[in-house]
Amino acid sequence: MSTKLWAGRFNKGINDEVLKYTATTETDQRLIKYDILGSLAHIKMLEKCKILSTHTAGKISNALIALYRENENNNLTLNVEDEDVHLNIEKMVINLIGEDIGGRIHTARSRNDQVVTDTRLYLRQAILDIKELLESFSSSLLELASRNTESLAIGYTHVQPAQPITVAYWYTAYASIFTRDCKRLENTFNSVNQSVLGACALAGTSFNIDRLYSKSLLAFDGLIENALDATSSRDFVIETISSLATIMSNLSKLSEEIVTWNSFEYGLLDIDDSFSTGSSIMPQKKNPVVAELAKGKVGRVYGALIQILTTIKGVSLGYNCDLQEDKPMLWDAIDTVRSTINILHQHVLTSKYNSKRASEMSWKNFTTITELANWLTKEKDIPFRRSHRITGELTNYLMKHGLDLRSHSEVNQFLSKFDIFISKEKLSNLTDPLEVVKKQISVGSTSPKSVLAMIDNLSRQLADTKSFTVSKLENIKICEAKLLQKNL
Template sequence: MKLWGGRFEKDTDKLLEEFNASIDVDARMYEQDIKGSIAHAMTLHKAGILSDDELKEIVDGLNGILNDIKEGKVEFTKENEDIHMNIEALLTSRIGEAGKKLHTARSRNDQVALDLRLYMRDEIKGIIELLKSMVNTLLDIAEDNVDTLMPGYTHLQRAQPITLAHHMLAYCSMFLRDIGRLEDCVKRMNFSPLGSGALAGTTYNLDREYTAQLLGFDGVTPNSLDAVSDRDHGIEFLSAAAIIMMHLSRFCEELVLWNSKEFSFIEMDDSFATGSSMMPQKKNPDAAELIRGKTGRVYGDLIALLTLMKGLPLAYNKDMQEDKEAIFDGIDTLKACIRVFDGMMKTIKFNKDNMRNSAKYGYMNATDMADYLVKKGMPFRKAHEVVGKVVKKALDDRCALEDLSIDTLRSFSDLFEDDIYEVLDLYKCVQSRSVIGGPAKEMVHMTINEFRKALT
């Protein structure tokens, strides 16, 4: 008989039993469910609902079930629908009447709301640690490449010279913001819904603050209707996850381009690349491409949960059982992508000469030439025009700006002197940009140190 079957005269149709069950999805929350049940039992004991002996029976029974699940000795059933009823049924079968008292002053509505918050809190903390490890990998690369010149791009056109370190720090900035978003998400979800019952609280004198304290929450939810029907924390997490995946995807897009023969900025390690079943020469950046592809999957998880919640009246509705598939998939996909990306970045080989040559022949010191003329007294718009003509001359002669003779440069403006060649040196172009946030070596080292501190 179902734990809720007292008012029913017929058994559940097998089709509905299969359709209704969520144990295949929510079984992963067994540890959080048991942890929450132990805290609830302790609160019931504090309220005088459970005796000392009953509390001990329940806690020992739940801990025994936890150990058996971890050792693979427990088989869940769809007859008991979900993880909550499976564990309660197991407990009652093991300890008898005391087990039947555990669900006093509790509904599966506030129970699942609790379990999901506990589970997500644990998982998000783990994701934050994965992101920190990945950012440290990028900072290591930056630290090793403060002098590695490369082109900076706008519109995927060579624009101004930067360093590989500066490029890495751009993504570190993104991922540090992502860590902040996840931390904020935990702050807003870290309130205990237990004691909200099905929707209207309970008539029992439960100390909800005590339960929250036992479970490491910052407080309790202030409204029982909202507590059991709120999935903002899931939506907020998936929003943050989608942004993280977008950042990973942008980076992977660049890696795919850089790995091509047309760029040849990097070479993927064999351990993070694959071959072709037909073309023997191929070495494909599949790890980066898969991360880029899985970004759409996490976007889909977010849209699925938003769509699920958009038309639901208060309070709990069975539709909300579908929330966990999107949340769990988002968690699993994000964790896998971060791990693979981190491993890929640890093994990438950077072709520094190709990066420098690409910077040299991209005329990216043209802005510095214009600034040189401005500092000599020429209006910027005039300087822009003059340098544009100089670039055209260099293009026609198939040479770099610094390869043009001083006589050739002076044919465009008398303001050019021999000191222009020092200005056009690519490394000095980078070093001259020493504002906070710029690519100059001193600024890059400062930013690396700040980011290292932020991670700790």
């Protein structure tokens, strides 16, 4: 006869191959802490509702706390024979205090609500951890921006030089993106931080439990009330991986620019030797492998999103074992995003933008010609479409003769056809890249004044999102500390 905790109905044990195929112990290893915390909350709730005596609840709680401490020291491992983290912990409790008391731990609950509880507890912590990493990265970007408000850079469209910008403007663009990602993670956290404990298998329980009390013990913000929904829905996993995929997309954008700008042809970004590797055959090579790998790892997270969407679409209401496949992909997505944020943060801090190269490229690629077109419209009352055509023809003329906008006499020679004259001083003021940058006055533009305003605004937004993170982490920490207080 089977020795499984659920084996009363069975006449023989599970096939070894079936056990190997269905076991989740390897994946569940990182859920041990959260399974114990969920069990502690459940036991305290059963005691409050007088379903368990104070003596019984105390014995079980103390056994769980002992296992928690053992796990903190990395001395707790899951036995594949016991299938998953839930049965492992329950069996450990029974081994410590006997079945007469330990066997009551599973009263008024199911592995169906346990696994969702564990996953939500783990996931909310992971979300806050990733959010902290992004907040730190964004803070560094704003600090770098504040020191580079007049350092010239080039803005691109269609991977072609477009208009001059500042390095600070580039940094604040990514700070803006990642701050928005932090807000997206807040929304994801709010979806994840909902209690399902007490939903049991799918239909609730005839025990007079208090689900709101266990919710508060675990610092959940809300309750998924319908038990059938609570145990079978994984939309919170989809939402989490979707947010992670968006973050990786944004990190990939940054990585692509690092790789491109570091190339010899661009020569705009010098990356530190410690973030590069060489070639096994070509001695001259210095390869931007970190940024390349960051781009490559995006596929892992995108793949996880497609995989979870594919899995969930084939699952009806009520728990199905398809759902246990959500965690391996979720764990990998979390680990990938966490490590990528960390490495790119350090990568950016150790890289240096070549503003001198940007200035020369800006002249050679006519990135300031738009400002000349604007001047013709504002000062000469020429319709912009005509100004655009005149300056476009001027660009073509100068390029054919190997010249640029620093060639004052040739510029005036061309513009004379349109009865336009511009002084050398005015032309320089209108077309010098750094002067052009300073002329941009619209909200969100690249001028130093505008960038400083954005830095101030983004700093306030970051302070708000950091406050959210700190508040939630502190609340979770307080609740966990209370759950881990031993019963005398």
